[in-house]
Amino acid sequence: MAKPKKRRKANRKGSLPEIPLEILAIEGDKFLGSGNFVKAVSVFKRLLKSEPCRQWQEKLAKAYLGRARGLFAKGMTKEALAILDNLAHFCPETTPDESLLPFKIELLIGAGRLEKAADLYRRNAEHLKGTTAGTALEELFAALCLAGEEILLKALPEESPIVAHYPFASEALRAYCRQEDTGANQALKQIPFRSPYKHFALALKGLLTLSSDLAGAARIFAKIPQSSPFYALIGPTACCLQSDQPLAAILNEMGRTDLQRLACIRGFDEKRLTVLLGLFRAQNQPQKQLALLCSQGKELDAKWARQTSLALLPFYPRGEKIYDKAFGRLPNPERIRLQALALEQFNDWVPALDYWQIYVEKLAETPQTAQRDLSIALVYRHLAEIADKHFDTLEDECSGYLGKSLAYDPVDKPTYQKLFDACRNDKKALRKWLDPALEHFPEDIDILLTAAEAALDGNAFKKTSRYAAKILKLDPINTRVRELLLRAHLAHGRKLAKSGKFELADKEFILAGTQQRSEAHKGASLICQGLLKILEKAEQQGQTLIEAGQQLVGLPCQAWLITAVEAALMGLPQGKRNRINRQLKACNKVKLNKIEFYRLLEQIKSYQIQAAEVMKKLNGPLQPLLKESADLGFSQEESRALCDDFYQQRRFDLLQPFATVAEKHWPDQPIFTFYRLYAKVAGFPENLSKKDLNFLEQAKGEAMDRDDFYVADLIAEFLDFFPFAPPFSPGESPEFNPRRVIEALLGALGGEGGDEPFPFKKPKKAKKKPKKAKKKTIKGKTDPFEQLELF
């Protein structure tokens, strides 16, 4: 069925028949002012028909010009030219607009009427010379000449710079395309600075610089205005150089034309660019990326596409089929490996462990090679890492995996070190791993140091000395081993003294004194010799040696602490020890300065390692002295380091006064509030009052506000152990067992388990070990024991 013909709208001219001319003229002005040139043309043409008027003719010309520009902007060049013809026809007596001529030439160029454009330009060359539009037209003609429109070279005057400089520009371009950079540069030098080809010369110079100096190229590109036709040569490249964004992101924002230009200028294959951008746009969509790589990845690089696809498979294990289709079937063990990685990717650690085990079994079935063994060892180490990171309960398994890995690759120092760490409290296991480690790393200082420490722990003093001597041969200024040797000689001397071998003991104490250069160490050695003399009943001689030793130590409280500890360790009679202890207590009357305080603290720390039991008894007399030292005016960093250390050592008696003083000085530091309250309740959150709890919550909030997540976590972890936390909250403590709560409730109702105490009343003590690993990361932390060279 034929469509009914649309009725034509009434003629526009007919819509204005009765309007008076004055009003019509006002309407025309309004149209002209608002850019409605179509209506403005209609109105002024009608007015001119009714009454010829110069003013209206000028306005009609303006409306025509506006209309032509509008059409040109839309790419309707021919229509715009027709409008300009109308302008010339209907408004012959108007004053020509200055922009009309260049506009017309540009329109002619746009319409492909180059000869006519050149003719018009030639005829008005004098008029256009020196004007902005004239210069722009010159550049446009120059670009056209270089684009191969050689007809222009005949149409334009020979003396024109467009024609005169053309051979140099053309030669430079040809040389560039042929990769003859020297020729291109020579040709470019011939182009004068004021040439219409000057921006072309800059563009080409920049492109030539690009491979050697990106920043230099960017500087050259920046000199080319975007309005220049030659900007198209470098625009997308300049954009990539100037942006801070990653290149893929810049390309992603580029239009198709710019991408094509970039591909053309930089010699990129457009297909490759498309694949790359496809990959970029499919970021975080492994399925899409895998599909793209399997189908078109070969456009980029077949080997790379296969490897990248393989690396993507753990994110999208179902993609195996398309992978097989594109790159060939994967071997079976490889499938298992990828499956294990995929499970890791989804945090399915238990099946991941199983898959890795299967992978190891499959590898073990293959013929033995060095690479196979290394692969198995690496997988076992990976398993140990998973067990350590994701399963708190698999400590033994972790050591087991590490041990198995050594069967395949016995020369791996980090694995031995991990095993030593795991066997800290198991001397037998430690020795088991020390022997092969020493066999493979006989001159490794770290391994030798561990061996020396283990020997000292096992009271094997000669062995300790042997290892220490070896270390000192490798590193004569190793302070750690000198300290170890000193401890070994002292411990050996004490042992010999206890068993009555005074002469040998004396030798050991003398040797101890030679290990360190510090007066304090020499003093300690003399004190030990003195105590030995007392044991030998040579009281007077002993007293003299002790006094000499104490003089060398210098600080009375430190000297008496050494005397008291050594006396206890050497088994001096209780009566004599009591006298020494009284002297130690008397030291409380002296006030310490900062340096003395650190020295004493270091001494206490050292004895806590060597003689923890003795130190428990001797801490009491020194406590008031140490507590008072909180007011010595420590800086914020010093206070923080000291509190951290007391927290690690669970020295609540010292943590509380130091944290209290620090909190007063720096109330904005939530860590001190936490330390104060932590020490107040001796690490048991159930002893916190409601007020304290509020303080801690506030401190946690402050830590969060300051992005101090370490402190916020510390407080949150401590509060997790608070017994009145909601029983089924995610942060529930291991001591707080919901099952026990339910059983107790059932018991209270007369069911089973009624004898069990109600868990809310008396929660188990939550003895929390302070974090060690995280502490090291605190910014600005300084260890007080590392701040001063005390001895």
Add this chain to the structure above:
Amino acid sequence: MTTPFSILELAESVEDEAVKKAYLAKVRQHPPERDPRGFQKIRSAFETIRTEKDRLRYRLFHYGQPDLDLLDEKWLAAGEGKRPGEKMMNDLLTAAVKDCRIGKG
């Protein structure tokens, strides 16, 4: 797109000595004081594949989405070694002239 091997411009079947050599050559090109970002990238690549054990570890446990760093400065600077032909340049300039608007004002 980059792998430690591609950063150091090495084949995957490389020896320890070659890795070290390639690393030192790259550091000379991107010294830390002049190009800290580039140096960091090189250093990280070197540490990933420094020894045979490291390289095998990388092959066994590495997985990840493609790193589109292939589109990096080097790639941009060198292109793919090809220059456009004269015809391509002519077309580009013709299109550029068409896009030009002198009479905008």
